[in-house]
Amino acid sequence: MFQLGPVLLKSIILLLVGRYVIRLILRVFGKTLEKYEIDPSLATFLKSFLNAILWVLLIISVATTLGLEMTSFIAIIGAAGLAVGLALQGSLSNFAGGVLILIFKPFRIGDTIEAQGTLGSVETIDILYTKIRNFDNKVVTVPNGALANNSITNFSQKPTRRVDINVGVAYGTDLKKTRKVILDVLKLDERIHEEPAPVVLFTSFGDSSLDLTVRAWTDAGNLWPVFWDNMENIKEALEEHEIEVPFPQRDVHHYYPEEKKE
Template identity: 75%
Template structure:
């Protein structure tokens, strides 16, 4: 279909009118977006410097930075919308309706947001703590608006929703400065338990990482299938928990061998009954 000259002139006139009518507003909106984004980035850098200067908790600073950035961008878009000619009251009404629809669609995200606020208020853990939650054991790397990132000991990062963390049990392994080391040990039946206890306590006494108060204890717990079962409990700094456990398990094995204390292995007594008259 060919356009006649009159139609082309009308299209050109409308295009020119549109440019003159809306061009300045759209150009101003674009400039406002670029400048606003630059200012927001500057404000975020300044906010991070303030947090660093006053040594604000890393968990709180990460959360506040994410929340502030999102809030500033919302304000920027409101400013741009009013600049292109949209009335503020109409925009707020549209934003409210959209917010309701989005809120219904993102109930899980809102739950995660509320969970993040609760975590920051009650502080069951902070960045750097080692926690066990939702089947994950590792160190907390960050607490964001919606999610918490936990790094496993094999260097995998697990992202856990804040809502799940706030509404379920959390084991914080770093909150207390000391931890109890517990070792389960079995010795053969017929072993002198008093001598065994003395050997164990003497071995533990050589490790300076083990606290004298509370003092280590060795208790007989049960008659096992092939062993007399003992539990050894001592206290150490939280950071020394596993090194103390591994080192002393090896040291106790060597001490048992040096003192002729038998470490049992599973064994069974088999009795064979023959019918009468047969060997």
């Protein structure tokens, strides 16, 4: 009993001092991450991970001080870790995926991405899951393992985007005149970049129309407003210049064979 008292007191002191040292290390580590401007999402993960490791080391040290055999203690931890690892295999995959996302940064919070059949804005990047808010305000939670191992389209990574508008005009239309009318409309929109310059390309002979593709460059944030506004403006300009925008139609020919002679 007399021997247990000093050992117990020593273990308590070690636990208290260790807790203080862990807080001090985490504070210094956090300031170091801020100094080097590490991404906040990655910084939070690294601090949590370091905190877990330090506490495991402290617990092992306290157990050693109390006289517990480390061989048995480590064996128990190993067996428990294996059981938990098998039970949480999917979660560990998501954890690894979260680490890869935080390190390689295929997207950031606020980016518009398309992944796993979901198109929307990234709201949060957690260790296991990423939350994406789509454009009708639904939040989709996607496992990080699936994100890290499949294709991701990031619409926000580049500062400029190309606007593509498809226009069909009737057969027999003067394409040079049509091209000029469309380009004149685009010149009025200050959001469209002069370089690369907008182009109007004749792309195919459609069933009922000559198909044109309009291409113009703008800032990424202006993509959809530029698309919607110029779709309407181009339609009005074509009507003003009496350029027909056709609808699908078919020519039907009736064939009447000669009546059979009796």
